[in-house]
Amino acid sequence: MNKITIGLPKALLYYKYGDLWMTFFEELDCDVIISPNTNRKILEDGIKLSMDESCMAMKVYMGHIYYLIDKCDYILVPRLKCIKKHEKLCTNFSALYDLVNNVFDKNLIHYNIDVEKKEDEFYAFTTMGLSLGFPYRKIVSAYKIAKEREKMLKQRRIDKQKTILATSSKIKILLAGHPYNIYDEYIGKPVEKVLENNNIEIIYSDLYDDKYLEKEVVKISSQNYWTYNKEIMAAIIHYQDIVDGIILITSFPCGPDSLSNEMILRKVKIPITNLVIDETNSDTGILTRIESFIDILEERRKTK
Amino acid sequence: MKEERIISFPHLGDYYIPIKFLLNKITKLKVMESPPITKKTIDLGSKYSPDFVCIPFKYNLGNFIETLEKGANILIQAGGGCRYGYYSEVQEQILKDLGYHFEFYTLVDKDKITPKSLYHTFKKIDKKIPLWKMIYYLPLTILMIRYMDNIDDFIRKNIGFEVEKNSFSNLKKEMLDSYTKCKGFLSLTKRYFHYKKAFKNLKVEKPENCLKVGIIGELYTSMEPFSSYFLEKELASMNIEIKRFTNVSYLLYQKRLQRRKNLRYIEKYCKYTIGADGMDNIYRAKYLIDEGYDGIIHIKPFGCTPEIGAIPIIQKVCQDGKMPIIYFSFDSQTSETGIKTRLEAFYDMLTIKKG
Numbered sequence: 113m114n115k116i117t118i119g120l121p122k123a124l125l126y127y128k129y130g131d132l133w134m135t136f137f138e139e140l141d142c143d144v145i146i147s148p149n150t151n152r153k154i155l156e157d158g159i160k161l162s163m164d165e166s167c168m169a170m171k172v173y174m175g176h177i178y179y180l181i182d183k184c185d186y187i188l189v190p191r192l193k194c195i196k197k198h199e200k201l202c203t204n205f206s207a208l209y210d211l212v213n214n215v216f217d218k219n220l221i222h223y224n225i226d227v228e229k230k231e232d233e234f235y236a237f238t239t240m241g242l243s244l245g246f247p248y249r250k251i252v253s254a255y256k257i258a259k260e261r262e263k264m265l266k267q268r269r270i271d272k273q274k275t276i277l278a279t280s281s282k283i284k285i286l287l288a289g290h291p292y293n294i295y296d297e298y299i300g301k302p303v304e305k306v307l308e309n310n311n312i313e314i315i316y317s318d319l320y321d322d323k324y325l326e327k328e329v330v331k332i333s334s335q336n337y338w339t340y341n342k343e344i345m346a347a348i349i350h351y352q353d354i355v356d357g358i359i360l361i362t363s364f365p366c367g368p369d370s371l372s373n374e375m376i377l378r379k380v381k382i383p384i385t386n387l388v389i390d391e392t393n394s395d396t397g398i399l400t401r402i403e404s405f406i407d408i409l410e411e412r413r414k415t416k
Numbered sequence: 417m418k419e420e421r422i423i424s425f426p427h428l429g430d431y432y433i434p435i436k437f438l439l440n441k442i443t444k445l446k447v448m449e450s451p452p453i454t455k456k457t458i459d460l461g462s463k464y465s466p467d468f469v470c471i472p473f474k475y476n477l478g479n480f481i482e483t484l485e486k487g488a489n490i491l492i493q494a495g496g497g498c499r500y501g502y503y504s505e506v507q508e509q510i511l512k513d514l515g516y517h518f519e520f521y522t523l524v525d526k527d528k529i530t531p532k533s534l535y536h537t538f539k540k541i542d543k544k545i546p547l548w549k550m551i552y553y554l555p556l557t558i559l560m561i562r563y564m565d566n567i568d569d570f571i572r573k574n575i576g577f578e579v580e581k582n583s584f585s586n587l588k589k590e591m592l593d594s595y596t597k598c599k600g601f602l603s604l605t606k607r608y609f610h611y612k613k614a615f616k617n618l619k620v621e622k623p624e625n626c627l628k629v630g631i632i633g634e635l636y637t638s639m640e641p642f643s644s645y646f647l648e649k650e651l652a653s654m655n656i657e658i659k660r661f662t663n664v665s666y667l668l669y670q671k672r673l674q675r676r677k678n679l680r681y682i683e684k685y686c687k688y689t690i691g692a693d694g695m696d697n698i699y700r701a702k703y704l705i706d707e708g709y710d711g712i713i714h715i716k717p718f719g720c721t722p723e724i725g726a727i728p729i730i731q732k733v734c735q736d737g738k739m740p741i742i743y744f745s746f747d748s749q750t751s752e753t754g755i756k757t758r759l760e761a762f763y764d765m766l767t768i769k770k771g
Contacts, residue, residue, distance in 0.1 A: 162728070163724055163727055163728060165718065165719060165724050165745065166724045166725075167721075191687075191688055193688070193689075193691070200691075202721060203498055203690060203691030203692060203694065203721045203722040203725055204721055204724075204725055206688060206689065206690055206691045206725075207690040207691065207694060207722070207725025207726065208725075209687060209688060210685065210686045210687060210688060210690065210729055211725055211728055211729065213687070214685060214728055214729045214732045215728055215732075222687075224688065333505060334505070335501075335502060335504065335505040335522075336502060336505070337501060337502065338502075364468065365468040365718070365719040366468075367470070367498070367499055367719065367720075367721035368499070368502075370466050370467070370468050370469040370470075370499075370719070371466065371469060371473075371499060371502050371503070371506050372502070373466065374466040374469075374506050374509075374510075375505065375506055375509060378509055378510075378513060388467070388468070
C-alpha cells in the first residue's frame with residue numbers, strides 16, 4: 113500500500129497540538145509534511161484568499177493551506193467547538209473546516225471535537241484514523257503513544273522555563289497571548305527578536321502547568337468562557353509576581369481577546385503593554401514601543 | 417432613607433416595550449428604559465470601550481452610562497451567544513471603574529436561558545417576586561414578542577408601497593401603546609387580531625413584480641435600526657419588499673427547533689454549525705435563492721467573528737445560485753453617505769438585472 117501523505121499547516125492550532133498530531137501520524141506510518149514558518153509569500157497568499165476583516169492568524173492559516181494544497185493527499189483541518197464542558201472557543205475554530213472546504217477543493221480529514229455532544233479528543237482521533245483506513249487497535253495504541261509523548265515534551269519545556277526563572281537574574285518579560293500568535297514568524301517573532309537583542313529573558317504564557325488554572329483565573333475573571341483565553345489569564349496571574357513586565361500580543365481584530373485583554377489590563381498591577389499586530393505592521397513601531405517599555409522596567413528595578 | 421431602586425436595560429429596537437411590560441408586572445421596582453439611542457450614546461460608548469470590540473458593546477455601554485446618569489441603579493444585560501456572553505463582566509468592570517454604583521445582572525447563564533434560570537435571576541433582583549407571576553407573565557411577554565414580530569414581518573413586506581405616508585409607522589406606534597395596557601392573554605390576543613385587520617386594511621399600491629430583498633446577518637445590527645443607520649427605512653423608500661429573519665422570537669425558540677433541519681438543507685456547503693448565527697445565515701442565503709428573491713444584504717458589526725467565518729461560504733452559495741449580494745460592516749465611524757451610495761448602486765444593479 114502506498115504511504116499516505118498528510119499536510120499539517122504550521123499555524124493556529126498546530127502550535128498547541130502539533131506534537132500530538134505529528135507523533136500520531138508517524139506511529140501510523142504516514143508521511144507528514146509541515147508547512148514552513150510563515151514567510152512573505154505565505155502571508156500574501158493568505159491575505160488574498162481570506163476576507164479583509166478576518167484576523168491576522170486566520171489569514172496566515174489560509175496561506176499555509178495554499179502552500180500545502182498540491183503537496184499532500186490530505187490536509188488536517190481541525191474543527192473544535194468545545195474542548196471543556198461549559199466553555200467555548202473562538203468561533204473561527206468551529207468555522208475552520210467548512211471555511212477551508214469551501215475556499216479550496218481538497219481532501220480534508222474529519223477531526224471534530226465537541227465535548228458537549230460527547231465527541232472528545234479520543235473520538236476525534238479514532239474517527240480520523242478510521243476514515244484513513246487504519247485498524248482500530250493500531251489507532252488506539254498510536255493515540256496513547258502520541259499523548260504520552262506530547263505530555264513529556266510539554267513537561268520538558270515547562271521544566272526548562274522553571275530553571276530559567278529560578279536562575280536568571282536578567283530582566284524577565286512574560287510574552288502572553290495565543291501560542292499561534294506568539295510563535296508565528298510574522299506576528300510574535302519580531303517582538304521576540306527585539307527582546308532578545310535587548311538581553312531580556314522571555315517567559316512564555318503557554319508554558320504553564322494548568323493544575324491551578326481554575327483557582328488562578330478567577331483573580332481576573334469569573335465569567336470568561338473561552339478556554340484558550342482562560343489559560344492566558346491564569347498564566348498571567350501565575351507569573352505576575354516573578355516577572356518584571358508583561359507584553360500582551362494580539363492579532364487584529366481578535367474577537368475574544370478584545371474583551372479579555374480589557375479585563376487583564378484593568379486587573380493586573382505590574383507594568384503591562386498590549387501590542388496589536390496586523391499585516392501592515394512596521395517593525396520600527398514595535399521596536400520603539402518595546403524599547404520604551406524595557407526602559408520603564410529597568411528604571412523600576414533600580415528604584416526597588 | 418433607603419435609596420429607591422430603579423431598574424434599567426439597554427435598547428434593542430422596539431423590544432423595550434415587552435421587557436418593560438414584564439418588569440413592570442412582576443416587580444414592584446421602578447422601571448426605566450434607557451434614553452433613546454442618539455449619536456451621543458455611541459460617542460460615549462466608544463470612548464470607554466476597548467478598541468476593536470464589536471459595535472453592540474459600544475451601544476450597550478453608551479445606553480448604560482446614559483441611564484446611570486438619569487438615576488438607574490440596577491442594570492440588566494442579556495448575554496449569551498458569541499461575544500455577547502462576556503459583555504456583562506467587562507461592562508460591569510468598566511462602569512465600576514468610572515465610579516458608578518449599581519447592581520448588575522445577566523439573564524443568560526452559561527449560554528442557556530430557561531424559565532427556571534430566569535426566575536432565579538429575577539429572584540436575586542427582587543426577593544418578593546412570587547412564582548405565579550413569573551409563570552403567568554413570562555409566557556404572556558413571549559406571546560407579545562411573537563405578535564410584534566408577526567406584525568413586523570407584515571409591515572416589512574408592505575411598508576415600501578404605502579399610499580399614505582407614515583400610515584404604517586403611526587399605526588404601529590398606536591399598536592405598541594395598546595399592547596402595554598393589556599392585562600392578560602385574552603385582551604392581548606384581541607388587540608393583536610384587531611390591529612392585524614387594521615394593518616391589512618391600510619392602502620398599499622404593490623406592483624406584481626416588485627423588487628424583493630432579504631436581509632441576513634448579525635442579530636444586533638439587524639434588530640436595532642439605529643445601528644444599521646435605518647437601512648430598512650432606506651430600502652422601503654426605494655419601494656422594495658423586505659424579508660428579515662432575525663427577531664427575538666427566532667432567537668428564543670425557533671433557532672433551536674430548526675437547527676438540524678437547516679443544517680441538512682445546506683449539507684453541500686456545511687458539515688458543522690459555525691457558532692452564533694453563522695450557519696443560520698448560510699441557510700438563509702440558500703433559502704432566499706430558492707425562493708426567488710432578487711438580492712441579499714448582509715449586515716454585521718465590524719469584526720464580528722462568526723459572520724466573518726460564514727461570509728466566504730455565503731459568497732460561494734451566492735456564486736453558485738447567481739445571486740447578487742452586498743455586505744455592510746458597521747462601526748462607530750461608518751459614514752452614512754457611504755452606505756447610501758453603495759445601497760443606491762446595488763438598487764440600480766438589481767433593477768437593471770430585473771429588466
